[in-house]
Amino acid sequence: MAIQLYNTLTRKKEPFIPLEEGKVKMYVCGPTVYNYIHIGNSRPAIVFDTVRRYFEFRGYDVNFVSNFTDVDDKLIKAANELGEDVPAIAERFINAYFEDVTALGCKQADVHPRVTENMDIIIEFIASLIEKGYAYEAGGDVYYRTRKFDGYGKLSHQSIDELKVGARIERGEKKEDALDFALWKTAKEGEISWDSPWGKGRPGWHIECSAMARKYLGDTLDIHAGGQDLAFPHHENEIAQSEALTGKPFARYWMHNGYINIDNEKMSKSLGNFVLVHEIIKNHDPQVLRFFMLSVHYRNPINYSEELLENTRAAFERLKTSYQNLLHRRESSTGLTDDNCQWVKQIDSLREQFIKEMDDDFNTANGISVLFDLSKLANQYLLEKSTAVEVIDRFAKEFEELFEVLGLKLGSEELLDEEIEALIEKRNQARKDRDFKLSDEIRDQLKEMNIILEDTPQGTRWKRG
Ligand SMILES: Nc1ncnc2c1ncn2[C@@H]1O[C@H](COP(=O)(O)OP(=O)(O)OP(=O)(O)O)[C@@H](O)[C@H]1O
Numbered sequence: 001m002a003i004q005l006y007n008t009l010t011r012k013k014e015p016f017i018p019l020e021e022g023k024v025k026m027y028v029c030g031p032t033v034y035n036y037i038h039i040g041n042s043r044p045a046i047v048f049d050t051v052r053r054y055f056e057f058r059g060y061d062v063n064f065v066s067n068f069t070d071v072d073d074k075l076i077k078a079a080n081e082l083g084e085d086v087p088a089i090a091e092r093f094i095n096a097y098f099e100d101v102t103a104l105g106c107k108q109a110d111v112h113p114r115v116t117e118n119m120d121i122i123i124e125f126i127a128s129l130i131e132k133g134y135a136y137e138a139g140g141d142v143y144y145r146t147r148k149f150d151g152y153g154k155l156s157h158q159s160i161d162e163l164k165v166g167a168r169i170e171r172g173e174k175k176e177d178a179l180d181f182a183l184w185k186t187a188k189e190g191e192i193s194w195d196s197p198w199g200k201g202r203p204g205w206h207i208e209c210s211a212m213a214r215k216y217l218g219d220t221l222d223i224h225a226g227g228q229d230l231a232f233p234h235h236e237n238e239i240a241q242s243e244a245l246t247g248k249p250f251a252r253y254w255m256h257n258g259y260i261n262i263d264n265e266k267m268s269k270s271l272g273n274f275v276l277v278h279e280i281i282k283n284h285d286p287q288v289l290r291f292f293m294l295s296v297h298y299r300n301p302i303n304y305s306e307e308l309l310e311n312t313r314a315a316f317e318r319l320k321t322s323y324q325n326l327l328h329r330r331e332s333s334t335g336l337t338d339d340n341c342q343w344v345k346q347i348d349s350l351r352e353q354f355i356k357e358m359d360d361d362f363n364t365a366n367g368i369s370v371l372f373d374l375s376k377l378a379n380q381y382l383l384e385k386s387t388a389v390e391v392i393d394r395f396a397k398e399f400e401e402l403f404e405v406l407g408l409k410l411g412s413e414e415l416l417d418e419e420i421e422a423l424i425e426k427r428n429q430a431r432k433d434r435d436f437k438l439s440d441e442i443r444d445q446l447k448e449m450n451i452i453l454e455d456t457p458q459g460t461r462w463k464r465g
């Protein structure tokens with residue numbers, strides 16, 4: 001069966017049918033790089049990285065493009081406030097973005113295009129829209145003629161008349177109609193700018209994605225994605241721009257992630273109720289944050305609190321401990337045992353269950369439940385008197401593959417200090433009990449994780465090797 005995904009455009013779950021067999025062309029709106037990302041901003045990064053990984057796991061070749069908005073009003077404002085220039089700020093926060101999302105287990109996109117490096121195609125795009133009558137110049141600005149585009153409102157399911165109610169013409173704007181939006185903004189004195197047929201200025205926010213998505217993925221994409229707040233007006237405007245230019249559907253499937261809230265309010269920079277990823281990962285394993293995020297279906301809201309994050313840590317550790325215990329047991333395991341088939345069958349059926357859950361609109365929450373079932377099954381197996389290498393390996397491989405799909409690491413290199421100390425405590429107890437086999441096993445386990453023990457008269461000391 002095909003992967004089913006919820007399409008904001010049709011408000012239905014639909015089977016995913018790629019434009020080109022075996023391929024997925026996917027564009028995710030990236031950050032405006034004027035600050036560190038907060039936990040809310042990290043949700044689309046984690047969610048759509050997982051979507052990409054899952055498509056790859058199911059054998060698709062994914063072309064994944066995610067932009068950086070490296071010039072816009074917010075960046076210009078930040079530059080003025082900090083007394084720095086826009087490119088310096090953008091560079092700093094692009095680096096910070098990579099650092100944060102890499103820590104969260106996100107792979108780099110195939111292309112991370114930047115607005116400032118694509119000015120030529122953006123200007124060309126706007127010029128073509130003017131030529132076709134979908135845009136007009138007014139005093140150095142260029143606006144999109146919203147009413148001219150028939151399907152306007154189809155993504156956010158609003159009619160032009162409903163939209164008209166909320167629309168205003170701000171002072172100084174030279175729009176023909178309150179619904180029109182800016183494609184090009186004339187530069188104010190001293191502002192960063194680029195030459196264009198309409199004078200010095202910079203592009204509006206929406207046009208950049210239409211132009212860059214087209215350059216890297218073509219006229220029609222399989223999937224276009226971003227946070228729920230982007231559906232309107234950003235994505236609605238992207239559709240208007242792209243479809244007016246090409247006459248073809250811009251994206252076949254639109255995916256939107258739900259909000260991270262704090263006290264039931266959207267986490268956002270403007271409300272000031274945000275927690276930066278950069279800060280939180282100083283005291284919390286970033287993998288736990290990823291696990292936390294994936295424990296909820298991507299379209300549901302998450303009410304964030306540090307306490308909740310802390311609670312998921314124990315659950316995540318339980319999964320990893322099962323895996324570690326399997327690896328340990330491998331050495332003392334034998335060849336085939338009589339009931340191998342039974343266990344392998346059960347593992348197979350859990351794998352199938354995981355795929356079924358993920359095929360259903362990337363239900364990572366249920367996928368993670370299946371991982372807990374796998375862990376329970378593994379723990380049960382480890383209670384058997386004798387265990388077979390073959391079964392242990394099968395369990396271990398399943399853990400490794402399914403963790404990889406979710407971008408989670410089983411790696412012991414992330415052992416926290418407390419975990420190391422707990423293992424040392426366990427080893428001390430084993431030595432008191434004169435269980436030298438166990439105490440040596442723990443020493444070896446720690447050694448494998450690059451932790452070196454030193455027994456001194458004052459007790460056991462440890463260091464990372
Ligand atoms: N609280 C949130 N929960 C989930 N996704 C969010 C949240 N806030 C922003 N996003 C998403 O983060 C991505 C990056 O957005 P962008 O850099 O434009 O953030 P922003 O709009 O400046 O953030 P803010 O909303 O805090 O002002 C977008 O896909 C956006 O939808």
Ligand SMILES: [Zn+2]
Nearest residue numbers: 029030209234
């Ligand atoms: Zn966009």
